[in-house]
Amino acid sequence: MEQSREAAAARAIDYMRRHLSEPLQLADLARVVPFSPFHFHRLFRDVTTMTPARFLAALRMAEARRMLLHSGLTVTAISGHVGYTSAGTFTTQFSRLVGTSPGHFRQMSRLLAGRPCHVLAGWLRNAVTEVTRPRLVLHVPESEPGDLVLVGLRADGEAADASTTWAVAADGAQVPVVARPGPYQARVVLVRGDSTLTRALVDEEPTSHLVGTAELVLPQDGCAAVPVTTAPPRPTDPPALALGPVCRLVETFTRLAGPSGRPGPAWSAGRTALAAAAIA
Known part of the structure; x- marks a missing residue:
């Protein structure tokens, strides 16, 4: 039973990773499993300790960090690649979750790489x-x-x-x-x-x-x-x-x-x- 729950959460996470640029909703993710949105939300939180929305935000920030380190794309371009329509909103979210601004993260991570x-x-x-x-x-x-x-x-x-x-x-x-x-x-x-x-x-x-x-x-x-x-x-x-x-x-x-x-x-x-x- 636990393995099937983890497999369902893993399928949803894989879908998130492949669609980071899209405006994903809870119902979209629940259909992938497939479960009702309520059942999926509870299952996902039990397996990962995070809600689907927070996990998706973490995946988007993780991909943004990779792009900041390895690409020359602007912050505005990266924000679009990870599903944000506003560079300002992306920068605020990135700074809150990662602990520093995108530009500063790019500079520091390259120094340490x-x-x-x-x-x-x-x-x-x-x-x-x-x-x-x-x-x-x-x-x-x-x-x-x-x-x-x-x-x-x-x-x-x-x-x-x-x-x-x-x-x-x-x-x-x-x-x-x-x-x-x-x-x-x-x-x-x-x-x-x-x-x-x-x-x-x-x-x-x-x-x-x-x-x-x-x-x-x-x-x-x-x-x-x-x-x-x-x-x-x-x-x-x-x-x-x-x-x-x-x-x-x-x-x-x-x-x-x-x-x-x-x-x-x-x-x-x-x-x-x-x-x-x-x-x-």
């Missing part, structure tokens, strides 16, 4: 001081030296596209997280050291990253330890880090790097800034 994660992990390892009193330590057993582990925390009960707090760790078999006490939904993205953030989070190459989720509670006192199993992304998983800190990492690393791509004169002065960006 050639830097393997094991290099960034080395920078991060040298820059971030130990978190002495984390409320949570996530154990990610699949992590290897040189990997980057990104952990997104969303307060339990908030919408899937609500604001997310991110923590980033190098060689993240154990990831310390600092946040307010309470229940959270956690999403983990493990990016392999021989890959790049853009290959994993923009191009979504299946072999470049693993994903995992967990429900957890940050205690009022003490520190919780939670294991998270990661696996290759499934067709029904939302785009990796649709709400993620891609550009924040890009900007932080490139600001601290010299022209050669190695830490430059700003490195020492920027250690505190990088630590603040890495542990949100």
